[in-house]
Amino acid sequence: MKKFLKRLRRRRQLDRDLEDELRFHLEMKAEETGDASEARRRLGNVTALKEACREMWAFVALESWWMDIRYAFRTLSNNRGFTMVAVAALALGIGVNTAVFSFVKTALSFDPGIERADRVVLVSATDTLGQDELSRSDPDLRNFRSQVKSLVSLAAYRLTPVNWSDNSGLPERYVCVQMSANGFAVIGRQPILGRNFGSEDERADATAVVVLTHRLWQDRYGKDRSIIGRVIRVNEVPRVVIGVMPAGTRFPEDTDLWIPLVSGGVHSGDPGLFGRLADGVTLAAARNEMDTIARRVANKSPDTLKGPIIDLSPVLKMYGLYHARPLLVVVLCAVGFVLLIACANVANLLLARAAVRSREISIRIAIGAGRARIIRQLLVESAVLSFGGGLVGWLLALAGLHWFDASMARFPKPAWFDLSMNTKVFVYLAAISIGTGILFGLAPALQLAKVDVSNAIKNGGHGAAGGMRGRRLSNVLVVFEVTLCVVLLVGAGLMIRSAIKVYGTPIGVNAANVLTMRIELPEAKYPRLDDVISFHKRLKTRIESLPGVEASALTSNLPVYGQMEFTCEVEGVPPTDVGRLPSVGGLVVSRHYFRVMQVRPQRGRVFIDSDEVKGSPGVIVNESFAAKFWPGEDPLGKHLRLVRDQAPRSLLTIIGVIPDIHQDFQDPLTHDPLIYLSYALEPQRSTFIVSRTRVPPTTLVNAFRREVQSLDENLPVYDVRSLEDRITQHHLSIGIFVALFTIFAAIALLLASVGLYGVVAHSVSQRTREIGLRMAVGGTARDIVWLVFGQGLRQVVIGLIIGLIAAFGVTRVLRAVLVDVSPNDPLTFLAVLVVLMLAGTLGCAIPARRAVRVDPVVALRCD
């Protein structure tokens, strides 16, 4: 191969050498015989000889390829219109495919920085009530851990965001993970600096320590190696930095730091369990073994572990959009459809050209070109086209991703989300470019190579190559395009209908001009709830004295961002299933919350100052709550009683009913029954501060931060954003899919209509003589129009019918993202039918107009 390249570089030299060698031979011979022509005669056919040598050097094959490519460029640039349409169609198809592939690849390939991540599994042990009992009980966990053989080790972790402060800069909110000491061994990564946890760090009386991620070390401390041994305040508890992990290690996902999971403490939430599969053990085998052990442990300590169900799942499943994989597959299919339509389109254009080119091809065959050679040449032409399409498509994809990234810039980005064009994407791009070239080029090339030479030359290229078979093929292609287009349109239509429902459903608050932010007051610094209350009171006074702020309030949850759960007894509602009290959703809000959100009570009143007196018995419910528990009754004055830790609390009285505010972040349409508790009754350490402003809310961010930090300089303010921004982001989950499908469908519709137009227009130009003849013998314009439309619309109707049937079966895969719209929504199907018929009519109308204008005299005389 190396030699070959060397020869290739020196091929002119080689040619000259051969020339010289032959000249020497001739001269010698001429001297010997004294007759130059005799010498030449004896040498034989010099050209054939040179050819033989060059073929041996293997240039001929290469040169003929090069000639094919040059020839392709020449023909394509001679047909600029055709080339531009074909390249544009391919670029659209390849571009959206590349962009979507790069998105999907990103969404599915997050690297959490774990050694051989595919061997790490998450373990859950749930009892029949769906609660994780195993990890909650320390002795059980130890017992369990010591018996498991199929896992190298079993570790536990729990996510706990923390406040981080030291004297090196502003306090920050970081993602902290409490992890058992063996966790790092399971991850399989060693610290690059210092050490990680030892079992001694797990004891409750041990010195508190912390291990940093590389990112935190770099961003906050500029890779200062003297960080080891420094004392930092984590939630106001001093901790010693003992180690820094290598770049990229961020288990479980977006972690900034790790602290030991100290045994015996009281925690909120159960830790997750994870472990590494022992060598050669499969997931199923490990699951079996652990199930057996869990049962055994359960028999030993029946109080804590009743009938656990052990489940193991690969840790990789929790990253990125893994859970949305079916949906991503749907998107990939949709975008694949677009590419297929583009291919069909270009194939059709090539078929149309084939009719025109049959004469050229016939001549080439007649003077000795082999059919294989002709097919190769035509395929090279397709490859050049698809290469051009790939190039432009790549630029389109880059632009699209850039645009997507830019429009997402104002929303917080998950760690896995890093759109970039890496080698994998390039390989994909190259593969689909070459693949499409063959896909759309092969049929027309085969068709052309079969041309009947003598006929084609005799007929002067009219209608020979295409013939019946060519036309049938291009009709089939149009039907195919329309079918795919219909499926995409139906998908897009359903998504748009969902989006209209979602965006059209009011949240229930006035989100404009509301600034939101979060603070959490750590227990180490604010041990008593009174301290918390007093801090919030002072902060409220300070914030409300800022110019531009109208009112400020606290809430446990923001609209569309979830709710808390309370167990309570409801007056007049007997406990339902086996003594279990109803669990209802609720929020804890301070007295001006409804004023900030501009919500007026439907009945009764909202909280007033006197409700702030500790232990006030007033509670507010929403419309749905009143309707669910006291239908047709007056809810005012009814009673509720919260139950916590099995102990009933004091009786609460309903003082007001407010209209539904949307809290559920998954289901955008249903309203849960909710209660609103006074902040004075249930003070919260972690709260949102919401403020109605008279100026654009984001202009006040720094002022707010200053006010918080003037009260407590170590308290980070985080998640500072306008409420409008949050609601927009919330809508994005459906918005993105709607936008994608709409773009795909729009491209598909465009390509399909252009394809239809192309075929009809071509057939009109081929039938010019026939049309002229019909007119000459008395055909009216109406007959001609019918002729053209009849030919074009037949494909559209067939495609529509097949497409609608296919869509009927296919759209169920969209069910996960559809909101309150049936996958077989008749309105959408109808709309698609109308849109497609319109597009079809348009595609036929232009050629029909041209057909009507055919002058019989000119038409019959031409050629």
Next chain:
Amino acid sequence: MHGYGIASLIQQVSDEVLRLEEGSLYPALHRLELDGIIDSEWGVSSNNRRAKYYRLTALGRKQLVKEASNWSRLAQAIARVMEMA
């Protein structure tokens, strides 16, 4: 030895029995060169002309011994068969 020399030599040695079409010699030489059987370099001929000289390589020598014995076996075989006729 240069191409012309080879052609003349073959003619002389075979007493003009093997008169090859001289042109066909060159592709053959180039083929042998590609296969690494012979080696070439440009030099100056006895009458002061630039000429391409060919020389057997080590591999070529080995090949020659092998092919020569193959050939003589074949020739003998043919001769024996012909004697019977």
